[in-house]
Amino acid sequence: xxxxxxxxxxxxxxxxxxxxxxxxxxxxxxxxxxxxxxxxxxxxxxxxxxxxxxxxxxxxxxxxxxxxxxxxxxxxxxxxxxxxxxxxxxxxxxxxxxxxxxxxxxxxxxxxxxxxxxxxxxxxxxxxxxxxxxxxxxxxxxxxxxxxxxxxxxxxxxxxxxxxxxxxxxxxxxxxxxxxxxxxxxxxxxxxxxxxxxxxxxxxxxxxxxxxxxxxxxxxxxxxxxxxxxxxxxxxxxxxxxxxxxxxxxxxxxxxxxxxxxxxxxxxxxxxxxxxxxxxxxxxxxxxxx
Amino acid sequence: xxxxxxxxxxxxxxxxxxxxxxxxxxxxxxxxxxxxxxxxxxxxxxxxxxxxxxxxxxxxxxxxxxxxxxxxxxxxxxxxxxxxxxxxxxxxxxxxxxxxxxxxxxxxxxxxxxxxxxxxxxxxxxxxxxxxxxxxxxxxxxxxxxxxxxxxxxxxxxxxxxxxxxxxxxxxxxxxxxxxxxxxxxxxxxxxxxxxxxxxxxxxxxxxxxxxxxxxxxxxxxxxxxxxxxxxxxxxxxxxxxxxxxxxxxxxxxxxxxxxxxxxxxxxxxxxxxxxxxxxxxxxxxxxxxxxxxxxxxxxxxxxxxxxxxxxxxxxxxxxxxxxxxxxxxxxxxxxxxxxxxxxxxxxxxxxxxxxxxxxxxxxxxxxxxxxxxxxxxxxxxxxxxxxxxxxxxxxxxxxxxxxxxxxxxxxxxxxxxxxxxxxxxxxxxxxxxxxxxxxxxxxx
Numbered sequence: 213x214x215x216x217x218x219x220x221x222x223x224x225x226x227x228x229x230x231x232x233x234x235x236x237x238x239x240x241x242x243x244x245x246x247x248x249x250x251x252x253x254x255x256x257x258x259x260x261x262x263x264x265x266x267x268x269x270x271x272x273x274x275x276x277x278x279x280x281x282x283x284x285x286x287x288x289x290x291x292x293x294x295x296x297x298x299x300x301x302x303x304x305x306x307x308x309x310x311x312x313x314x315x316x317x318x319x320x321x322x323x324x325x326x327x328x329x330x331x332x333x334x335x336x337x338x339x340x341x342x343x344x345x346x347x348x349x350x351x352x353x354x355x356x357x358x359x360x361x362x363x364x365x366x367x368x369x370x371x372x373x374x375x376x377x378x379x380x381x382x383x384x385x386x387x388x389x390x391x392x393x394x395x396x397x398x399x400x401x402x403x404x405x406x407x408x409x410x411x412x413x414x415x416x417x418x419x420x421x422x423x424x425x426x427x428x429x430x431x432x433x434x435x436x437x438x439x440x441x442x443x444x445x446x447x448x449x450x451x452x453x454x455x456x457x458x459x460x461x462x463x464x465x466x467x468x469x470x471x472x473x474x475x476x477x478x479x480x481x482x483x484x485x486x487x488x489x490x491x492x493x494x495x496x497x498x499x500x501x502x
Numbered sequence: 503x504x505x506x507x508x509x510x511x512x513x514x515x516x517x518x519x520x521x522x523x524x525x526x527x528x529x530x531x532x533x534x535x536x537x538x539x540x541x542x543x544x545x546x547x548x549x550x551x552x553x554x555x556x557x558x559x560x561x562x563x564x565x566x567x568x569x570x571x572x573x574x575x576x577x578x579x580x581x582x583x584x585x586x587x588x589x590x591x592x593x594x595x596x597x598x599x600x601x602x603x604x605x606x607x608x609x610x611x612x613x614x615x616x617x618x619x620x621x622x623x624x625x626x627x628x629x630x631x632x633x634x635x636x637x638x639x640x641x642x643x644x645x646x647x648x649x650x651x652x653x654x655x656x657x658x659x660x661x662x663x664x665x666x667x668x669x670x671x672x673x674x675x676x677x678x679x680x681x682x683x684x685x686x687x688x689x690x691x692x693x694x695x696x697x698x699x700x701x702x703x704x705x706x707x708x709x710x711x712x713x714x715x716x717x718x719x720x721x722x723x724x725x726x727x728x729x730x731x732x733x734x735x736x737x738x739x740x741x742x743x744x745x746x747x748x749x750x751x752x753x754x755x756x757x758x759x760x761x762x763x764x765x766x767x768x769x770x771x772x773x774x775x776x777x778x779x780x781x782x783x784x785x786x787x788x789x790x791x792x793x794x795x796x797x798x799x800x801x802x803x804x805x806x807x808x809x810x811x812x813x814x815x816x817x818x819x820x821x822x823x824x825x826x827x828x829x830x831x832x833x834x835x836x837x838x839x840x841x842x843x844x845x846x847x848x849x850x851x852x853x854x855x856x857x858x859x860x861x862x863x864x865x866x867x868x869x870x871x872x873x874x875x876x877x878x879x880x881x882x883x884x885x886x887x888x889x890x891x892x893x894x895x896x897x898x899x900x901x902x903x904x905x906x907x908x909x910x911x912x913x914x915x916x917x918x919x920x921x922x923x924x925x926x927x928x929x930x931x932x933x934x935x936x937x938x939x940x941x942x943x944x945x946x947x
Contacts, residue, residue, distance in 0.1 A: 327679070329730060336783055
């Protein structure tokens with residue numbers, strides 16, 4: 213089940229990124245919002261994504277409820293069903309939403325027009341997930357670890373959420389062993405300390421990307437400068453300045469081998485994004501020279 | 503109002519736009535607005551163009567009259583621009599059009615893209631002067647000394663020509679993307695709102711605007727809420743409302759202070775804890791707010807519902823209508839494909855008895871407030887025979903799908919109706935699909 217989840221998410225992520233890149237270049241003002249949608253096929257009756265199949269798989273009870281004609285009352289807000297089933301599915305959903313959130317936030321950094329509303333909503337969702345994880349970590353960490361067969365005393369650090377509380381700037385800790393007990397529980401302690409750093413960077417980068425907007429009250433001063441010649445060359449620099457890919461990706465890839473499952477989706481798609489960016493830079497170079 | 507409120511039978515009247523399924527990006531309709539008499543219907547598109555339709559008012563007194571809207575004027579309102587500082591293109595897409603009340607023979611409207619608002623004058627010319635004796639046949643001016651008689655030119659009829667000319671350009675006042683404009687009832691001022699600020703303009707003055715709301719935090723990293731829509735009260739020129747991405751409404755009084763950061767009233771419904779999920783905030787984000795014509799109510803549209811608020815009651819809406827509750831269990835998928843961020847608009851009918859909003863699969867919904875009835879209709883080419891009555895549609899959320907019902911899984915999420923408009927007096931509605939404009943009217947019996 214768990215394997216299916218990561219593979220599905222990864223392949224979907226890769227597929228999305230490998231859409232014709234020329235589309236991005238020809239319509240630079242297309243919002244990421246519309247861009248993603250257009251990638252999913254215009255005018256084609258859109259079937260539910262494999263996410264939906266996943267939902268159905270992981271929640272046979274919920275599917276059955278729907279079949280019995282319960283209109284949304286039983287199965288509200290995605291995966292959340294009854295409290296007994298919700299722990300596993302709640303965590304799965306949280307992980308999924310977290311992955312999607314990161315994907316979307318990083319997607320917008322790649323030089324495309326960003327919608328402030330969308331970014332704020334995404335970051336708020338991220339914050340909510342973090343709070344959820346922290347409260348979960350405090351409450352259910354020990355029980356999850358026990359499921360693993362690992363005695364809580366053998367782990368010096370209780371859980372990522374509680375561990376890093378001294379770092380005032382920490383805004384996000386990624387899910388680790390509490391959610392995926394099948395992972396190598398022994399090495400998780402090391403990961404727990406180094407991973408949050410990676411996650412912090414990615415998160416604060418996302419916030420910083422929004423932050424640069426605050427400096428721009430002076431754009432009218434430069435209105436009369438004709439930089440039409442430089443238009444095409446501006447785009448790659450925007451990607452470079454706006455994009456903090458090299459920092460985020462390198463941090464993730466170091467941990468990639470160890471923390472396969474939780475960030476598999478993000479790391480995989482991040483790597484493919486980096487490759488795409490290089491290709492894009494290459495294409496831009498050719499365009500500028502011609 | 504033509505026809506009773508509850509027993510409306512909607513018929514197809516017209517459809518405007520290209521027939522083929524391959525939608526040109528520039529043709530995507532981004533706003534629809536009737537003028538104050540309903541005689542003119544304006545649409546804006548992603549390509550920065552404005553198309554105005556005019557109603558043929560002949561035969562209006564006949565019982566079976568079919569109002570026909572024909573193209574009156576087309577013009578390019580906004581062009582794409584480039585922001586050098588941010589290295590980003592400024593889209594020419596028209597976000598909103600608002601008509602000014604008519605004061606003379608010409609019509610005026612405000613159209614805006616993300617950054618710049620323009621005031622357009624649309625005027626008719628159906629006469630031209632003829633009979634000057636000042637020029638030679640080839641067009642050169644005659645030597646004044648050779649002209650010995652005074653000839654007054656006469657105006658002769660000519661083919662109607664509709665001219666659109668930009669009269670004012672209101673630029674450089676918004677750092678963020680403009681989402682709303684609203685003309686004040688004083689006929690002199692209007693407001694423009696972006697994600698973090700609202701500015702007040704005078705229609706005659708383009709080099710100055712007053713900032714009346716600013717929710718930008720000192721540290722952008724603390725930003726958690728943005729402005730999503732704003733509107734002036736229809737009668738009280740000192741009152742306006744703005745909505746936020748967190749589902750709150752703030753009513754502000756400009757007499758209280760110059761900067762209306764402190765609201766006079768805050769409208770917010772407490773969250774239902776049983777409905778809480780990771781998507782709660784996103785779906786509570788208000789995408790549109792509209793005052794009722796009588797000024798006593800406000801309507802808000804969030805992702806799944808339409809809420810009616812009484813201006814005198816802040817703690818909860820007086821009415822809530824579910825637009826497509828069957829989507830609540832699909833929020834994760836809708837989040838994945840970004841549909842959860844779609845911004846639907848809503849509108850009132852002329853006497854505030856019915857409200858309308860769009861949905862997916864080219865469905866749109868109407869809620870009759872008095873009769874407590876609602877209906878789902880579809881805008882499609884299949885139902886496009888002249889005066890064909892629209893059949894109500896039903897979505898099957900689960901269980902056995904009845905005949906004529908459509909299951910949630912078969913809905914097309916690329917076909918969304920975001921923009922709708924209702925004629926200010928009659929039962930005529932304009933519904934925009936991706937690139938087509940449908941006009942429906944109530945069958946007058």
